Amino acid sequence: MSESKALAFIGLGVMGYPMAGHLQKAGHEVTVFNRNTDKARQWAEEYGGQWATTPAQAAANATMVFSCVGNDDDLRAVMLGEDGVLRGLAPAAIVVDHTTTSAEVAREVAGLLAAHGNGFIDAPVSGGQAGAINGQLTVMCGGRDDIYRQVTGVVAAYAGTIKWLGDTGAGQLAKMVNQICIAGLVQGLAEGLHFAQAADLDVAAVVEVISQGAAQSWQMNNRHQTMINGQYDHGFAVDWMRKDLAYVLEEARRNGSHLPVTSLVDQFYSEVQSLGGGRWDTSSLLARLEHFRK
Amino acid sequence: MSESKALAFIGLGVMGYPMAGHLQKAGHEVTVFNRNTDKARQWAEEYGGQWATTPAQAAANATMVFSCVGNDDDLRAVMLGEDGVLRGLAPAAIVVDHTTTSAEVAREVAGLLAAHGNGFIDAPVSGGQAGAINGQLTVMCGGRDDIYRQVTGVVAAYAGTIKWLGDTGAGQLAKMVNQICIAGLVQGLAEGLHFAQAADLDVAAVVEVISQGAAQSWQMNNRHQTMINGQYDHGFAVDWMRKDLAYVLEEARRNGSHLPVTSLVDQFYSEVQSLGGGRWDTSSLLARLEHFRK
Numbered sequence: 001m002s003e004s005k006a007l008a009f010i011g012l013g014v015m016g017y018p019m020a021g022h023l024q025k026a027g028h029e030v031t032v033f034n035r036n037t038d039k040a041r042q043w044a045e046e047y048g049g050q051w052a053t054t055p056a057q058a059a060a061n062a063t064m065v066f067s068c069v070g071n072d073d074d075l076r077a078v079m080l081g082e083d084g085v086l087r088g089l090a091p092a093a094i095v096v097d098h099t100t101t102s103a104e105v106a107r108e109v110a111g112l113l114a115a116h117g118n119g120f121i122d123a124p125v126s127g128g129q130a131g132a133i134n135g136q137l138t139v140m141c142g143g144r145d146d147i148y149r150q151v152t153g154v155v156a157a158y159a160g161t162i163k164w165l166g167d168t169g170a171g172q173l174a175k176m177v178n179q180i181c182i183a184g185l186v187q188g189l190a191e192g193l194h195f196a197q198a199a200d201l202d203v204a205a206v207v208e209v210i211s212q213g214a215a216q217s218w219q220m221n222n223r224h225q226t227m228i229n230g231q232y233d234h235g236f237a238v239d240w241m242r243k244d245l246a247y248v249l250e251e252a253r254r255n256g257s258h259l260p261v262t263s264l265v266d267q268f269y270s271e272v273q274s275l276g277g278g279r280w281d282t283s284s285l286l287a288r289l290e291h292f293r294k
Numbered sequence: 295m296s297e298s299k300a301l302a303f304i305g306l307g308v309m310g311y312p313m314a315g316h317l318q319k320a321g322h323e324v325t326v327f328n329r330n331t332d333k334a335r336q337w338a339e340e341y342g343g344q345w346a347t348t349p350a351q352a353a354a355n356a357t358m359v360f361s362c363v364g365n366d367d368d369l370r371a372v373m374l375g376e377d378g379v380l381r382g383l384a385p386a387a388i389v390v391d392h393t394t395t396s397a398e399v400a401r402e403v404a405g406l407l408a409a410h411g412n413g414f415i416d417a418p419v420s421g422g423q424a425g426a427i428n429g430q431l432t433v434m435c436g437g438r439d440d441i442y443r444q445v446t447g448v449v450a451a452y453a454g455t456i457k458w459l460g461d462t463g464a465g466q467l468a469k470m471v472n473q474i475c476i477a478g479l480v481q482g483l484a485e486g487l488h489f490a491q492a493a494d495l496d497v498a499a500v501v502e503v504i505s506q507g508a509a510q511s512w513q514m515n516n517r518h519q520t521m522i523n524g525q526y527d528h529g530f531a532v533d534w535m536r537k538d539l540a541y542v543l544e545e546a547r548r549n550g551s552h553l554p555v556t557s558l559v560d561q562f563y564s565e566v567q568s569l570g571g572g573r574w575d576t577s578s579l580l581a582r583l584e585h586f587r588k
Contacts, residue, residue, distance in 0.1 A: 103493075126507045138507050140500075163503045166496060173493045174500045181486035181509040187555045188478015192471045195542070198551035199397075199467045202460060206434075206468045209457045213420045213432050214530075215475040217511035236508075248489070257492035258583050260562075261481045261555055268554075289552050 004028055005154065008062035010055050010078050010085065011099070012039045015125065016068035018132045019098070022158040023066070024049045033058035033078070055081070056088030064154060065089065068098040068125075071243055072105040079109050086112065094119040096151050098139070100240075102247045103169030103176075110143065110168040119147035122168060124175035127160070128236055136160035140178075142170030176248045182219070182282065183245065183265040189219050190285040193227055198293070203228050223283040230290075235281030238269050245269070298322055299448065302356035304349050304372050304379065305393070306333045309419065310362035312426045313392070313452045317360070318343045320451040327352035327372070349375070350382030358448060359383065362392040362419075365537055366399040373403050380406065388413040390445050392433070394534075396541040397463030397470075400436065404462040413441035416462060418469040421454070422530055430454035434472075436464030470542045476513070476576065477539065477559040483513050484579040487521055492587070497522050517577040524584075529575030532566050539563070 004027045009020035012034040024030040024047040031050040034040040040051035052058035055078045059065045065085055069075055075097060079085045085095065095113055097106065097120070106122035113120045121143040131137040139155055139162040141148050148164045155162050165174045192215070196203045207224045210216070226234065245266040252259050268288055275291060277284050298321045303314035306328040318324045318341040325344040328334040334345035346352035349372045353359045359379050363372055369391060373379045379389065389407055391400070391414070400416035407414045415437040425431040433449055433456040435442055442458045449456050459468045486509070490497045501518045504510075520528065539560040546553050562582055569585060571578050 126504070126509075128508075138503060140503055161503060161506055163499065165499055165503070166494075170495060173490070173495055174503060176493075177486045177490045177495070177500050178504040178507070178509045180489055181482050181504065181511075181514065184482020184485060184555070185479045185509065185511060188475050188482065191478060191551075191553045191556050192475035195474055195546060195549070195551045195553065196467070196471045198549040199470075199545070200460075201464060201467055201471070205457065205459055206471050209432060209434055209455060209459070209468060210420070210472040210475065212455055213472070214422075214512050214516075215420075215472045215479065217475075217479060217513075218508050219511075220475065222508075251493070252489060255489070255492040256587065257485075257489045258586050259485045259489065261478070261558065262485050264555065264558070292552050293550065 005063050006061045007031070007154070008033070008058040008065040010058060010065065010067040011069040012043055013068065014129045015098070015132045017043060019066070019068060019158045020049070021047045022135050023154065026157040028154070031058045031062065054083035055085045056083045059085045059088040059093070060090070062090065063093050064151060065093060065095045066098060067095070070099070072101045075099050075101055075105055075109065080112060086116065089116065089118055091117055094121065094147055094151060096121045096123050096155065098123050098125050100124040100175055100244050101172055103172040103251060106142065106169045106172050119144060120168065121148055121151055122171040123155070124171055126175065126178055131160070132158060139163070140165055140171040140174040142166055142172065143168050173251070176244070176251060179241065179244045179248055180259060180262050184261045185217055186219055186282055187261070187265045187268065187285050189217065189224070190227070190283070190289055193224065193286055194289040219283065227283050227286045230287065232277065232280035232284040232287060235283065237279050238272050238282060238284060239278040241282050242266065242269050242273070299357050300355045301448070302327070302352040302359040304352060304359065304361040305363040306337055307362065308423045309392070309426045311337060313360070313362060314343070315341045316429050316452040317448065322448070325352045325356065348377035349379045350377045353379045353382040353387070355384065357384065357387050358445060359387060359389045360392060361389065364393070366395045369393050369395055369399055369403065374406060380410065383410065383412055385411055388415065388441055388445060390415045390417050390449065392417050392419050394418040394469055394538050395466055397466040397545060400463045400466050404437065413438060414462065415442055415445055416465040417449070418465055420469065420472055425454070426452060433457070434459055434465040434468040436460055436466065437462050467545070470538070470545060473535065473538045473542055474553060474556050478555045479511055480513055480576055481555070481559045481562065481579050483511065483518070484521070484577070484583055487518065487580055488583040513577065521577050521580045524581065526571065526574035526578040526581060529577065531573050532563050532576060532578060533572040535576050536560065536563050536567070
């Protein structure tokens, strides 16, 4: 465990709430900020930390500021806004952002912070709510190598794996690769299960066999049963996936890569939203296929 | 090990050759047939078995006949043709077909054999050439339950897993589910790696991180390095995948399932063929994306 530090945590959603809790439990003095102050008050009571009424106030005494908010605009607001982190940040304090954003906003925020002598690490996570609660998140980092090395001991409070992947934005770009792989993979799995159901196969028996070979995936192992059951009230929401895929497709336009299936699956998720499934798990691509069943 | 039996094996391709070898090594008396008789003679020398000049002759004394040929037409030819297995088959002998075919031809052949008092098991495999050589294939079976139970002890000579999945055709349908899952999955992986290269990321480092979570797959674990290297002279050939996907898409038309990404990826494989990649591994979907790089 690293020595006790004064830290700030901005954003107490399903991820941030337990992540900030792990920092406090690791012996740090954490001050949180959340737009909904009831949640911040509840957090402070649960973990014995402090809460502030603005990001600037939360950041005032911190040597490191962590954030986990919704999207690019939310990040700009809490960092660069009127009462944003930048207004309160101590000299040489470091900002670690766990939001999944564009690589561009990571570079923008990093640049503004650097002008004030503050370091920035873009550090999106995977592992979901369960990973946040168990402290087993995977953290993908971009930014200056020397700054990265200063934060790993603290981030370890909620990380199973933490890895530096390159300059500012590299964490976000790696997270995009993750989402691209998942999009095609889940649609393939959904089509497989949909076909199996249409063919009147014992779907669980088929999965038991094919999961031992070249068709195996984490999604197959962990999602096939809920997909067969039509259960989607868990996991990673379609609305969030679409937000991430918007950043992916924007970045692909910039770097000239071709993502035909990713962009098609993004459209399928748009249809899932139309079916009322914005809060459903990403595996609900099967529900869309079943909806169109003759 | 089961007691020694007189067996026949039809088709000594990269799969059938070692499979027939495992049967002979398990103590059975195997007679092989292959269109190219040089290969049959070579096999007989290597394993000390017999070879025949027609499928009917190979089957003449066998209690079980195994086949592993190219496609529906090949299966019809070796089973139902002029000198086909059906002409030579002993009463009550069982045919086990390891070819990946349509479910329809499996039902057609099973029906004709049943009329002669012979059992039939459709039993496509996965695990590739390595699985055939190591005797660790996964075998997906359809057919009468009581007939299935008679063959498992023999098939075990080259199987790591053997599973009964339902009536005649169920083995083929399960294999189709396998190929559907792989098509979407590999395209997703290819798009992810393509994007990572375009974004100038350290692709191996990114894969190391994301393979620990929800994007993980057998393909990611076993193919990312060769994909990054642009190495495709191994694995499962695009030409064979297209053959399998043709049966998949035909069956989907019949059972009313929707396979938008599978059918798109089939088209992508058609483009890989146009690029001269018919013999490349299925992971060469990345080569297609890189071909279109600006």
